[in-house]
Amino acid sequence: MTGRRRFHEQLDDLEHLVIEMGHSAEAQVGRAVNALVTADLDEAGVVIARDLELDQMYLDAHRQWLVVSAEQQPVAGDLRLLVALLHMVVTLERMGDQAVNIAKVTRSVIHLPMSEGVLEVIQEMGDLVRPMIRTALDAFLQRDVELAQTLPSLDDPVDRLNGEIYERVLACDFGDQGLQWGVRMIMVARALERVGDQAVDIGEQVAFLLTGELVEFSQFDDD
Amino acid sequence: MNGSDTTEQGVVFDMKGLHVFYGDFPAVRDISLQVRTNDITAFIGPSGCGKSTVLRALNRMNDLIPGARIEGQVLYHGQDLYAAGVDPVEVRRRIGMVFQKPNPFPKSIYDNVTFGPKLAGMDADLDDVVEDSLQRAALWDEVRDKLDQSAMALSGGQQQRLCIARAIATKPDVILMDEPASALDPIATQRIEELMFDLKRDYSIVVVTHNMQQAARVSDRAAFFNVDVREDGARTGVLVEFDSTDKIFTNPNRKETEDYITGRFG
Numbered sequence: 001m002t003g004r005r006r007f008h009e010q011l012d013d014l015e016h017l018v019i020e021m022g023h024s025a026e027a028q029v030g031r032a033v034n035a036l037v038t039a040d041l042d043e044a045g046v047v048i049a050r051d052l053e054l055d056q057m058y059l060d061a062h063r064q065w066l067v068v069s070a071e072q073q074p075v076a077g078d079l080r081l082l083v084a085l086l087h088m089v090v091t092l093e094r095m096g097d098q099a100v101n102i103a104k105v106t107r108s109v110i111h112l113p114m115s116e117g118v119l120e121v122i123q124e125m126g127d128l129v130r131p132m133i134r135t136a137l138d139a140f141l142q143r144d145v146e147l148a149q150t151l152p153s154l155d156d157p158v159d160r161l162n163g164e165i166y167e168r169v170l171a172c173d174f175g176d177q178g179l180q181w182g183v184r185m186i187m188v189a190r191a192l193e194r195v196g197d198q199a200v201d202i203g204e205q206v207a208f209l210l211t212g213e214l215v216e217f218s219q220f221d222d223d
Numbered sequence: 224m225n226g227s228d229t230t231e232q233g234v235v236f237d238m239k240g241l242h243v244f245y246g247d248f249p250a251v252r253d254i255s256l257q258v259r260t261n262d263i264t265a266f267i268g269p270s271g272c273g274k275s276t277v278l279r280a281l282n283r284m285n286d287l288i289p290g291a292r293i294e295g296q297v298l299y300h301g302q303d304l305y306a307a308g309v310d311p312v313e314v315r316r317r318i319g320m321v322f323q324k325p326n327p328f329p330k331s332i333y334d335n336v337t338f339g340p341k342l343a344g345m346d347a348d349l350d351d352v353v354e355d356s357l358q359r360a361a362l363w364d365e366v367r368d369k370l371d372q373s374a375m376a377l378s379g380g381q382q383q384r385l386c387i388a389r390a391i392a393t394k395p396d397v398i399l400m401d402e403p404a405s406a407l408d409p410i411a412t413q414r415i416e417e418l419m420f421d422l423k424r425d426y427s428i429v430v431v432t433h434n435m436q437q438a439a440r441v442s443d444r445a446a447f448f449n450v451d452v453r454e455d456g457a458r459t460g461v462l463v464e465f466d467s468t469d470k471i472f473t474n475p476n477r478k479e480t481e482d483y484i485t486g487r488f489g
Binding site: 004077080101212 | 435437471472473474475486487
């Protein structure tokens with residue numbers, strides 16, 4: 001029985017690590033948006049530096065995952081938990097990469113003219129996706145499939161704002177340099193839109209963990 | 224429980240409300256499940272859950288235990304195995320059995336294989352029976368030149384395959400296996416498992432195993448039995464869940480099954 005007890009401790013450890021990655025990813029996204037909107041190069045540097053921590057957690061989680069799987073050959077709910085955890089680990093690492101992308105844009109646009117109106121939309125998107133990450137993590141921690149299923153509706157306004165960015169940028173009239181800035185803002189919006197999708201992905205993994213069915217939440221969009 | 228979906232596959236055993244008693248003591252209670260032809264069906268569960276008792280009920284091995292009796296029905300190809308006039312020896316010829324510990328007779332390899340056919344008075348060329356049975360049991364190539372040597376000189380894994388050949392020799396259509404690999408090392412175990420795959424083309428196999436991974440690897444369908452403890456302390460085996468092995472090992476319906484196969488028991 002000690003083997004199994006150790007197994008469940010290993011699973012708990014891995015789950016804690018993944019939650020820690022989630023909190024880190026959420027903070028990174030918030031920090032990156034804030035650095036962009038306030039033109040804070042120091043904070044953008046922090047985002048890039050802190051991504052190394054997230055990458056290290058990703059590697060640690062990956063290693064732990066391999067060991068647990070090889071040693072314990074999990075089945076049923078344990079197997080689904082491990083599959084969901086691996087998916088989440090990959091997703092959260094990529095979320096961190098999106099924060100880095102935004103931080104790098106911040107560095108590259110610092111001397112360019114910008115539009116407050118566009119930045120307001122970026123800020124709004126950031127304010128929408130951070131609670132989505134938290135909701136996905138809460139749904140996982142609380143094993144709450146109904147909470148997970150709220151994520152697509154939280155994602156709808158993010159997608160809408162991502163579409164609006166194009167119009168806003170096109171409406172700006174500040175020359176070539178402004179256009180350079182605007183194109184990069186479209187990339188930032190796209191990065192935040194991806195973060196929203198990734199939060200929905202985590203919600204899908206929660207549903208898989210709890211029901212054994214892997215379903216794309218987007219299939220319910222037309223209901 | 225989903226033991227009744229038998230689309231396009233025949234049913235070899237149909238247990239209907241089977242109870243097995245040892246004296247007044249109910250060892251297993253109210254078991255209903257169908258075993259499909261050419262399936263490997265695994266019985267899993269903790270010690271005392273009645274899985275071996277149910278296995279032995281399938282070829283009337285419990286008859287050999289004084290005071291053992293059954294209620295309910297075991298239909299074998301639609302025929303009641305326990306009906307008056309059914310010869311238990313003939314039952315065991317058609318429904319062979321392999322046990323946990325390899326138990327060859329202290330005779331030659333050849334005599335081990337021909338023992339059953341001779342006893343049953345089968346009208347067949349015994350040399351052919353020996354070669355065919357040993358071929359099917361994946362042992363022929365290893366023993367073809369020493370058929371007159373004692374079976375006791377074989378390794379444990381070879382002895383177990385000899386016991387499978389011995390069971391096959393009487394031309395059964397079902398092979399019951401009670402922990403067939405638990406006394407074997409991993410390599411011999413793997414050979415037995417591969418053999419089970421080969422055998423299921425021609426036979427239906429029911430296997431009792433304590434090895435969860437073995438059940439997951441080899442079986443098509445799995446039945447999880449558990450012990451039901453009454454207020455007075457009496458312990459009776461019950462069937463908790465019976466479903467495709469894929470379902471049982473990825474997303475079982477019953478929490479008891481989940482707890483057992485993931486090790487969250489005790």
